[in-house]
Amino acid sequence: MDEPLAIKEEESVAGSFENAGSFFIGIFNPTVYRCPCCRSVYKVILGPGDIFLGEGRRNCSHCHKGFRDRSKEWPVLTSLEQFFYLFPTVVCGWVLFALIICGLLAWSEGALGTIRIALLTASFFVIPLMAWFAVRGYQIARSIHRFHLDRSAKAA
Numbered sequence: 001m002d003e004p005l006a007i008k009e010e011e012s013v014a015g016s017f018e019n020a021g022s023f024f025i026g027i028f029n030p031t032v033y034r035c036p037c038c039r040s041v042y043k044v045i046l047g048p049g050d051i052f053l054g055e056g057r058r059n060c061s062h063c064h065k066g067f068r069d070r071s072k073e074w075p076v077l078t079s080l081e082q083f084f085y086l087f088p089t090v091v092c093g094w095v096l097f098a099l100i101i102c103g104l105l106a107w108s109e110g111a112l113g114t115i116r117i118a119l120l121t122a123s124f125f126v127i128p129l130m131a132w133f134a135v136r137g138y139q140i141a142r143s144i145h146r147f148h149l150d151r152s153a154k155a156a
Contacts, residue, residue: 007035007039010029033045040061042069055146073144
């Protein structure tokens with residue numbers, strides 16, 4: 001028997017901004033994933049992305065029924081899906097915000113303030129991004145390992 005697919009709902013927190021066509025609407029639209037049997041929430045993310053690493057199924061923590069959760073392993077993802085897994089909307093917004101802030105600080109400080117700008121950038125923007133990519137790298141390594149274990153188990 002084929003298991004049901006998880007329910008994906010895109011919530012709108014910024015309804016008043018939608019009519020104005022705001023550039024930042026993607027950040028204010030969380031995506032909620034629910035169990036298809038009891039409709040309990042199992043994942044909430046910011047933005048419209050739905051790229052998750054995993055075996056592709058899970059059991060609900062409330063009703064304990066199994067369902068497909070839309071996840072795939074890293075080797076199965078397309079290169080575009082891999083890019084959006086590493087750089088979701090929030091991370092792209094963070095990088096854009098960092099570039100704007102650094103540009104404004106460099107413009108206001110002049111050539112003498114470049115050391116302060118470099119330290120500010122490293123402490124406030126680069127360190128969180130390094131942590132983000134370290135966690136994502138660990139998740140990717142686990143996904144590749146699971147994928148190869150599953151293939152070797154099926155071949156045996």
